[in-house]
Structures are given as C-alpha cells and as structure tokens.
Amino acid sequence: MTGWLLEQRARLRRLDRRRPWLLDSAVAVAILLFTLPSLFGPHSEPQPSPVVLAVAVAALIVPLWWRRRRPVEAFVVAAVVLFTEWALDIWIATGIVLLVLLYEVAARASMRALGGAVAATAVLLFVSVYLLQLATEHRLAILLLLAGTFAGAVAAGLAVRTRRAYLAALEDRAARLEVExxxxxxLAVADERARVAREMHDIVGHHVSVIVGLSDGAAVLATGRGEQTAEPLRLIGETGRQALSELRTVVGVLREEEDGPELGPQPGVADLDRLLPSVRAAGVPVTLRTSGELRTLGRGLQLAVYRIVQESLTNVLKHAGRGATAEVTVAAGDDGVRITVRDNGIGRSGPENPRLVGMRERAALYGGTVAAGPTTDGWLVDVLLKEPA
Structure with a gap:
C-alpha cells in the first residue's frame, strides 16, 4: 500500500511539473465550491448584489494562479483586496485565500518576506476584529483563534520549506558522492594502466635490449668475416635502440617518481631519412620525394607526418610481400600536407584492407582525410593533413 501511495505521489508531482496550472485551478475551484454555500444560503443581513459578490470572489481567486511563481505579490494583492472588501462590509468565505497565500509565502519566499507577511496579517486581523466589527463579543478569543489558524498555515509552509531543503541537500550529497x-x-583505472605500462616497459625493454645486443655482436662478427649481412645487422641494432628510446619516452611519463624521464625531441619530417634504411634492410626498396616548405611546419604536424609514413611502411612490410617496392611522397601546398605511399604489392598476402586506426586518428586531429585501397598494380595510401589556423 505504501509503495502504491508513493508511486501515485510521484506521478502527481510529474504531472504538476508538466502542467502546473492544473493544481492551481484545482485549488481555485475548491475554494470557490467552499464559498458558494455562504453566497447563496440564508442571511440575517442584506447582502450586496450578485454582481458585486462575483467581482469580490473573482478578485480573491485570481491571485491563486500565480501564487507559486510570485507568492509575495499574490499575498499583497489578496490582502489589499480582502481589506477593501471588509472595509466595504463584504464578508465572504473566499477570505480563506489568505491562508493559502500565507502558506505559499512561508514555503517559497524569503524569511524577510515571510516576516512582513505575518506582520501584515496580524495587523489585518486586529483591524478586522476591533475596528471593522468582525465580532461584537469575545473579540480576544476570536482574534486568538484566527491568529492560531494563520500560524498553522505558516507552520505548514515552513515544514514544507524545511523538507524541500533537506531533500535538496540529500540530492546534492548524492551527486557529490557519485562524482567522488x-x-x-x-584514478584506480589510471593507476592500473600505469602499472601495466611499467610492466610492459620492463618486459619489452628487456627483450628488445637482448635483440640489440645479439644484433650488435652478430654485426661485429659479420664485419670481421667480411660478410654482407653486417649492414642489416647494424640497422637492426639501431632500430632496436630507437625503439627502446621511444618506449622509455612514452611509458616513462607514467612513472610515479618526481624526477620524470628525460624527454627527447619527437621525430619530424627531417627524420624520415633515418626511417627508410631500416625498411630497405628488411627487403623493401623505398624512395622518398618531398616538396614544399616542410621544415616550417609545426612540430605536432611534423610528428603526424612521420607517424603516418611509419605506419604505412610497416603495412607494406606486413602485407606487400617479397619483391615489393614502395614510393613515399610528402608535399606541402596551400591545401595542407599530402602524404602518399604507393607499393606495387608483388606477392601481397594478408588482409586486403588494413584498418589504419592510428593513421585515421592522427589525420582527424588535423582535420585531414585518409584514403586507402588497392590500385591496378598494388596499394595506395593517400592522406591530407591541414595546418592548424
């Protein structure tokens, strides 16, 4: 039963938020129905004309429609109208509106406004009882009874106000706890990622160091014997050392020590010449052609160019097969930097369409585009990067 009542209460609140005029109209209709018996019932004294009574009732009911948006203004209007009607000797039950509006002031307005409304109500009740002759006998008892009734309205409004503030505080605390x-x-995820990155650094770094040591030793032996494998072995060692350096740079920033790693400059367009020998040593002849003012590009854009060429050539090594050749072109123009990597794809194996995720992400950072696909004699990667404004 309690759950059903709470559900209905929540449903009514949602309806009130969507159509607040429904509740205001319901309150106005209820007060009007409460007033009708006093208007049309028997009276011991002559009553004003029906038109005057209708105007008097309407003047008190109309403020109910903005009582929640402008509670102080609605109370002032109703108090002035009610005092005017009493001064004209128009006594109708619609005066209960003042109770509702005083409740709204206590529930929604500032405490200073509430103090003024309470003082105005006390003065209005005193004047109506003692000066306007609302009662001829037991005036003090009637005044205290009316004062108690209005005090109850104020207490109810303050209770609703306190509950609303309490619920708001609970919601704010819940929101803060959720954020925390x-x-x-x-933070836990970041710590775990840092731990995994450090372990990867240690594991990969160890194995790459072993590879570098073995290649250096083999290169020395091959040189001493005059074998042609000395140069490829030397390039393997240099490539391994470069990989270690970049691994320490990327993963080292995740370490928790205060003294961070010494960060070297990121590779740029000028470093492409050092990238190609390792590709050639792996068995893929590659040529590089550049044009335009590439060295004036920003460091971030140069890094993107280098990484895109590096990823493209890595895909050539993985998918083009033996006997393939590659051609890299980097050109700076008015529309940006265009990078094309073309291979003849002789004996290509593996997937026909690499996803190129890293390449697309780097191009997106510079508002660029990536186009990749097979050609009549191989594979083509065409990337356009734009210089940031």
Whole structure:
C-alpha cells in the first residue's frame, strides 16, 4: 500500500511539473465550491448584489494562479483586496485565500518576506476584529483563534520549506558522492594502466635490449668475416635502440617518481631519412620525394607526418610481400600536407584492407582525410593533413 501511495505521489508531482496550472485551478475551484454555500444560503443581513459578490470572489481567486511563481505579490494583492472588501462590509468565505497565500509565502519566499507577511496579517486581523466589527463579543478569543489558524498555515509552509531543503541537500550529497566515486574509479583505472605500462616497459625493454645486443655482436662478427649481412645487422641494432628510446619516452611519463624521464625531441619530417634504411634492410626498396616548405611546419604536424609514413611502411612490410617496392611522397601546398605511399604489392598476402586506426586518428586531429585501397598494380595510401589556423 505504501509503495502504491508513493508511486501515485510521484506521478502527481510529474504531472504538476508538466502542467502546473492544473493544481492551481484545482485549488481555485475548491475554494470557490467552499464559498458558494455562504453566497447563496440564508442571511440575517442584506447582502450586496450578485454582481458585486462575483467581482469580490473573482478578485480573491485570481491571485491563486500565480501564487507559486510570485507568492509575495499574490499575498499583497489578496490582502489589499480582502481589506477593501471588509472595509466595504463584504464578508465572504473566499477570505480563506489568505491562508493559502500565507502558506505559499512561508514555503517559497524569503524569511524577510515571510516576516512582513505575518506582520501584515496580524495587523489585518486586529483591524478586522476591533475596528471593522468582525465580532461584537469575545473579540480576544476570536482574534486568538484566527491568529492560531494563520500560524498553522505558516507552520505548514515552513515544514514544507524545511523538507524541500533537506531533500535538496540529500540530492546534492548524492551527486557529490557519485562524482567522488567516479573519480576514485578513474584514478584506480589510471593507476592500473600505469602499472601495466611499467610492466610492459620492463618486459619489452628487456627483450628488445637482448635483440640489440645479439644484433650488435652478430654485426661485429659479420664485419670481421667480411660478410654482407653486417649492414642489416647494424640497422637492426639501431632500430632496436630507437625503439627502446621511444618506449622509455612514452611509458616513462607514467612513472610515479618526481624526477620524470628525460624527454627527447619527437621525430619530424627531417627524420624520415633515418626511417627508410631500416625498411630497405628488411627487403623493401623505398624512395622518398618531398616538396614544399616542410621544415616550417609545426612540430605536432611534423610528428603526424612521420607517424603516418611509419605506419604505412610497416603495412607494406606486413602485407606487400617479397619483391615489393614502395614510393613515399610528402608535399606541402596551400591545401595542407599530402602524404602518399604507393607499393606495387608483388606477392601481397594478408588482409586486403588494413584498418589504419592510428593513421585515421592522427589525420582527424588535423582535420585531414585518409584514403586507402588497392590500385591496378598494388596499394595506395593517400592522406591530407591541414595546418592548424
């Protein structure tokens, strides 16, 4: 039963938020129905004309429609109208409107406004009882009874106000706890990623160091014997050392020590010449052609160019097969930097369409585009990067 009542209460609140005029109209209709018996019932004294009574009732009911948006203004209007009607000797039950409006002031307005409304109500009641002759006998008892009734309206409004503030505080606390929980979760994830990155650095770094040591030793032996494998072995060692350097640079920033890693400059367009020998040593002849003012490009854009060429050539090594050749062109123009990597794809094996995720992400950072696909004699990667404004 309690759950059903709470559900209906929540449903009514949602309806009130969507159509607040429904509740205001319901309150106005209820007060009007409460007033009708006093208007049309028997009276011991002559009553004003029906038109005057209708105007008097309407003047008190109309403020109910903005009582929640403008509670102080609605109370002032109703108090002035009610005092005017009493001064004209028009006594109708619609005066209960003042109770509703005083409740709204206590529930929604400032405490200063509430103090003024309470003082105005006390003065209005005193004047109506003692000066306007609302009662001829037991005036003090009637005044205290009316004062108690209006005090009850104020107490109800303050109770609703306190409950609303309490619920708001609970919601704010819940929101803060949720934010703190999310922050703790993100910190835990970041710590775990840093731990995994450090372990990867140690494991991969160890094995690459072994490869570098073996290649250097083999290169020395091959040189001493005059074998042609000395140069490829030397390039393997240099490539391994470069990989170690970049691994320490990327993963080292995740370490928790205060003294961070010494960060070297990121590779740029000028470093492409050092990238190609390792590709040639792996068995893929590659040529590089550049044009335009490439060295004046920003460091970030140069890094993107280098990484895109590096990824493209890595795909050539993986998918083009033996006997393939590659041609790299980097050109700077008015529309941006265009990078094309073309291979003849002789004996190509593996997937026909690499996803090129990293390449597309780097191009997106510079508002660029990536087009890749087979040609009549191989594979073509065409990337356009734009210089940031």
């Amino acid at each position: 929980r999310d922050q703790r979760a993100r």
